[in-house]
Amino acid sequence: DGLSGDGARSRAMGAGARQVSGAPAHSDATRTSPSCQLLCNVHQTGQSWHSQPPLEDCMRLNPSFAGIALRSLLAVDLWASKRLGVCAAEGSAWGGARPLMKVVEVSGHGLPWLLGTAYGLCQSDSAATREVLLNLLFALLLDLVLVAVVKGLVKRRRPTHNKMDMFVTISVDKYSFPSGHATRAALVCRFVLHHLVLAVPLRVLVVLWALIVGISRVMLGRHNVTDVLFGLFLGYALYSVVEYCWLSPLSAPALFALWSS
Ligand SMILES: CC(C)=CCC/C(C)=C/CC/C(C)=C/COP(=O)(O)O
Numbered sequence: 220d221g222l223s224g225d226g227a228r229s230r231a232m233g234a235g236a237r238q239v240s241g242a243p244a245h246s247d248a249t250r251t252s253p254s255c256q257l258l259c260n261v262h263q264t265g266q267s268w269h270s271q272p273p274l275e276d277c278m279r280l281n282p283s284f285a286g287i288a289l290r291s292l293l294a295v296d297l298w299a300s301k302r303l304g305v306c307a308a309e310g311s312a313w314g315g316a317r318p319l320m321k322v323v324e325v326s327g328h329g330l331p332w333l334l335g336t337a338y339g340l341c342q343s344d345s346a347a348t349r350e351v352l353l354n355l356l357f358a359l360l361l362d363l364v365l366v367a368v369v370k371g372l373v374k375r376r377r378p379t380h381n382k383m384d385m386f387v388t389i390s391v392d393k394y395s396f397p398s399g400h401a402t403r404a405a406l407v408c409r410f411v412l413h414h415l416v417l418a419v420p421l422r423v424l425v426v427l428w429a430l431i432v433g434i435s436r437v438m439l440g441r442h443n444v445t446d447v448l449f450g451l452f453l454g455y456a457l458y459s460v461v462e463y464c465w466l467s468p469l470s471a472p473a474l475f476a477l478w479s480s
Pocket residue numbers: 328329330333385386387388389392394395397398399400401436441
C-alpha cells in the first residue's frame with residue numbers, strides 16, 4: 220500500500236467519488252470519513268455539492284500535482300521493487316544467490332559494526348585511533364537512533380514478498396523506510412574514505428560494498444527501491460553531522476578520560 224495512511228485515504232476518496240457518481244457504496248470508509256459523509260448527504264438530499272464544499276474536500280477530490288506525482292512514484296517504486304526482488308525466496312528467479320546476499324546483509328548489519336568498533340576501541344593503544352573509533356561508535360549509534368525514529372514515524376511496511384528471516388532485528392525493523400543497512404553503508408563508506416588512508420583499489424571496493432549492500436536489500440525483497448535510495452542519502456548526510464559534532468579530547472575531555480583510564 221505504500222506509506223501508511225495513504226492507502227486508507229485514497230480508498231476513502233475512491234468510495235466518496237463513487238457516491239457522487241450515483242453508485243450506492245456504503246463501505247466502512249464512507250461511514251467513517253467526514254468528507255465522504257458530506258458527499259453521502261449531498262447524494263441523499265440532491266443538494267448541489269457546489270453549494271459550500273469545505274476546503275478539505277476540495278483538496279481531496281482535486282489532488283495536487285505533487286500528490287499525483289508522489290502516488291505515481293510510489294506505484295512505480297512498488298512495481299520495480301517487486302520485479303527486482305529476485306532473491307526474495309529460494310524459489311525466486313535468482314534464489315540460488317540468496318545465501319550470498321544474506322552474507323552481504325550481515326556485512327552491513329548494525330551488530331557486527333557496533334561490536335567490532337567497541338572491541339577496536341578497547342584494544343587500541345594510540346590516541347588517534349581511539350578518537351576515530353570513538354567517533355565511529357558515536358556515528359553508528361546516532362544512525363541507529365535516527366533510522367528507528369524515521370521508521371517509527373513513517374511506518375511503511377516491508378514489501379509483501381519479503382520473508383522475515385533477518386539476522387537480529389529490533390522492534391521498528393518491521394518497518395522498511397528508510398533502509399538501515401543503506402544508511403549504515405553510506406555512513407561507514409564516507410567515514411572510512413575520510414579517516415583511513417587506503418590505496419585506490421581499496422577505496423573503490425569500499426564504495427562498491429556500500430552500493431552492493433543497498434542493491435542487495437531490494438534483491439532480497441527486504442525493501443522498496445525508495446527505502447534504499449533515501450537510506451543512502453540519509454547515511455551520506457549523517458556523516459556531515461558526525462564531522463560537525465566531531466568528538467575530540469578538546470570538545471569531550473571527560474569521554475576521552477573515561478576511555479584512557
Ligand atoms: C546496542 C543495540 C541497540 C544494538 C542493536 C543492533 C541491531 C539489532 C540493529 C538492527 C540492524 C537492522 C536489522 C536494521 C534493519 O536494516 P534494514 O536495512 O532492514 O532497515
